[in-house]
Amino acid sequence: MNIRIFRFQNINILAQALTNKIHELEFQSKKGIKYPFGNNEEFVVIGQMILEFYFSDYLIQRGYPTKDSSIKKPSDIVQLRQRLLNEKNLAEIALQYNLPNIVQIGNQIGLKRNPKILAETLKAIVAAQYYDSGFDLEHVREITQPIFKELLDKGQNIPIAELKQNAKSSFLEFINNFTDLKPKVSVEWKKDANSANVFKVQLELDSLLNITKTGINKRQTEQLVYHDALMQLKQKTTNQYNLPLKNEIQKNVSDQRSSEQSTIIYELERSILNDSQTFHFSEVYEFSNTDCQESLSDKVEQLLEKLAF
Known part of the structure; x- marks a missing residue:
């Protein structure tokens, strides 16, 4: 478990x-x-x-x-x-x-x-x-x-x-099963020229991943980042990348x-x-x-x- x-x-x-x-x-x-x-x-x-x-x-x-x-x-x-x-x-x-x-x-x-x-x-x-x-x-x-x-x-x-619907959980479960590396996630918030909220989400995993996305919805932007991170990590393991x-x-x-x-x-x-x-x-x-x-x-x-x- x-x-x-x-x-x-x-x-x-x-x-x-x-x-x-x-x-x-x-x-x-x-x-x-x-x-x-x-x-x-x-x-x-x-x-x-x-x-x-x-x-x-x-x-x-x-x-x-x-x-x-x-x-x-x-x-x-x-x-x-x-x-x-x-x-x-x-x-x-x-x-x-x-x-x-x-x-x-x-x-x-x-x-x-x-x-x-x-x-x-x-x-x-x-x-x-x-x-x-x-x-x-x-x-x-x-x-x-x-x-x-x-x-x-x-x-x-x-x-x-x-x-x-929850790429974050899938990503965390995947890395927990394969490695003890801990992802570093940062979220920046600001308003654009039209006073709309803009969120910048960045995920880093040692030297393996560095993904950044920007969006107006924090949760959706985070999910996109985690989804891309999961896909890239799976690709690396498929290619026998040494995690x-x-x-x-x-x-x-x-x-x-x-x-x-x-x-x-x-x-x-x-x-x-x-x-x-x-x-x-x-x-x-x-x-x-x-x-x-x-x-x-x-x-x-x-x-x-x-x-x-």
């Missing part, structure tokens, strides 16, 4: 998304004070609605329904969504994000891998991303697409056509993971002290520094308790 990273600017939103109601009640019972972050019940409901919408969006953008597939009419999308967006499937995806390591559920440790708890936590995280990103619909679309691809790969033999592949920099990735294991907790602590910091995770590893053998779950719980006072 090609996991999109969840990034959080507001640590309070993350804390609420990770807190099951059991944890909130247990905290209040032990401490005698109100738990400041509440629980994730509302996020769970909102996350369900978001997943339902973007599941349909995912298929519609790929040309469904179509008479040439098993999804022939809109009602087929609804039925498929009901079959695949279930507790069991979402819990399995939550495991891939290692959510049992960070979900807060008081002393009920045995429930950390409960399918219902895991599915609800995943929904809550999705809803929290929606709020934390400032209701950025495109961002939510990007982080949920790997979830839907995983669901469809597991449950249905559906030929997923190349994304027709810096992932396996060529595996050692660097391994070194980065080792570093992340010893710094992720401190990044979270800095986020608590400074709202401008960003906490992000795709996979969560247990804290392995020899000076502190506590698990990430223990550390997160301590940090949440620290915030409560």
Whole structure:
């Protein structure tokens, strides 16, 4: 599964998304004070609605329904969504994000891998991303697409056509599969002689790509840039152009993971002290520094308790 990273600017939103109601009640019972972050019940409901919408969006953008597939009419999308967006499937995806390591559920440790708890936590995280990103619909679309691809790969033999309306997602998915190079995208805005908005979008990928386009619609101009970038990159791979592949920099990735294991907790602590910091995770590893053998779950719980006072 090609996991999109969840990034959080507001640590309070993350804390609420990770807190099951059991944890909130247990905290209040032990401490005698109100738990400041509440629980994730509302996020769970909102996350369900978001997943339902973007599941349909995912298929519609790929040309469904179509008479040439098993999804022939809109009602087929609804039925498929009901079959695949279930507790069991979402819990399995939550495991891939290692959510049992960070979900807060008081002393009920045995429930950390409960399918219902895991599915609800995943929904809550999705809803929290929606709020934390400032209701950025495109961002939510990007982080949920790997979830839907995983669901469809597991449950249905559906030929997923190349994304027709979102060249950006197709481009990012392509480079994520082939290389660890990161594209640099800049957008300039100005008004022309007629006071109309003009957007200049430039995309650079190391020395491989440098594409610039200008238009009056920012999204459409970006899509054209990403489309051309994807076509050029595919052409280069077809011509056996030597991209810096992932396996060529595996050692660097391994070194980065080792570093992340010893710094992720401190990044979270800095986020608590400074709202401008960003906490992000795709996979969560247990804290392995020899000076502190506590698990990430223990550390997160301590940090949440620290915030409560």
